Amino acid sequence: MWRGWSVLVIGVLLACLPGPAAAAPVERAKPVGRADRIAAELRRDPVYVTDHAPRALPADAAVRIKKAVARLGVPAYVAVTPAMLVDRYGTEDLVPLLHDSLGRPGVYIVADPTSTGFSAVQYGNATLPVKDAMYAATSELPTDAGAVATIERFVEIVLSGHARERRENAGPRPKSRVRIALDARDRSEREASRKEWSMFAAGTALSGVAVLLLLLLLRRRSAARAARAKAARLEKARTKNARAKKARAKKRGKRR
Numbered sequence: 001m002w003r004g005w006s007v008l009v010i011g012v013l014l015a016c017l018p019g020p021a022a023a024a025p026v027e028r029a030k031p032v033g034r035a036d037r038i039a040a041e042l043r044r045d046p047v048y049v050t051d052h053a054p055r056a057l058p059a060d061a062a063v064r065i066k067k068a069v070a071r072l073g074v075p076a077y078v079a080v081t082p083a084m085l086v087d088r089y090g091t092e093d094l095v096p097l098l099h100d101s102l103g104r105p106g107v108y109i110v111a112d113p114t115s116t117g118f119s120a121v122q123y124g125n126a127t128l129p130v131k132d133a134m135y136a137a138t139s140e141l142p143t144d145a146g147a148v149a150t151i152e153r154f155v156e157i158v159l160s161g162h163a164r165e166r167r168e169n170a171g172p173r174p175k176s177r178v179r180i181a182l183d184a185r186d187r188s189e190r191e192a193s194r195k196e197w198s199m200f201a202a203g204t205a206l207s208g209v210a211v212l213l214l215l216l217l218l219r220r221r222s223a224a225r226a227a228r229a230k231a232a233r234l235e236k237a238r239t240k241n242a243r244a245k246k247a248r249a250k251k252r253g254k255r256r
Contacts (some may be wrong), residue, residue, distance in 0.1 A: 048080065050080055065151050077108050078109045117138075129163035
């Protein structure tokens with residue numbers, strides 16, 4: 001009897017156990033990272049432009065970039081998106097990650113949509129002066145030139161035949177629009193300040209001239225009064241002398 005109950009219990013337990021397919025743990029799908037998503041976009045279209053920076057990019061950004069990189073004569077994969085990949089493991093350049101994911105030769109470009117910051121690397125057998133052109137383009141444009149203008153300048157330098165010379169002989173970097181506006185405001189403020197000081201100096205000078213003229217007028221009047229007083233004293237003295245002389249003459253006449 002006990003043996004029969006044991007067989008029954010064991011059978012029930014075996015029936016409750018999951019089958020072979022259910023016994024294996026369910027594998028979780030590997031999360032798709034940002035680099036994988038962009039690589040998937042590049043497989044469909046070799047130029048990817050983020051839609052998270054509409055104010056920083058012109059409406060025809062993708063068209064202009066495609067037209068520019070087509071002149072390189074080699075496959076080009078362009079992603080206009082922040083160039084650095086930031087995750088819990090740190091910061092990593094996006095260009096090699098895209099190349100690893102696509103596995104295709106060509107020029108890989110990742111450009112920041114709001115500045116001239118971009119990375120360009122060439123994979124394969126072609127020998128375009130990508131590195132020199134990248135640094136030259138960055139130095140020849142202001143910091144707020146934007147991704148489209150930067151890529152267009154980069155392609156122009158690559159094809160110029162003088163990429164190394166332009167990198168080595170780059171002059172001072174052009175000022176950004178913000179810097180130009182700030183400089184213009186500073187010049188306007190300095191000009192306004194100069195005009196205010198000029199007006200103040202002119203007013204002070206006019207005031208000084210007015211005071212000087214007033215002093216001269218007062219001095220002239222004072223001198224005139226002094227001259228009149230002196231003339232009056234002289235006339236009085238002459239009159240007194242004449243009277244005294246006349247009196248003396250009259251007195252001498254009486255004595256005779």
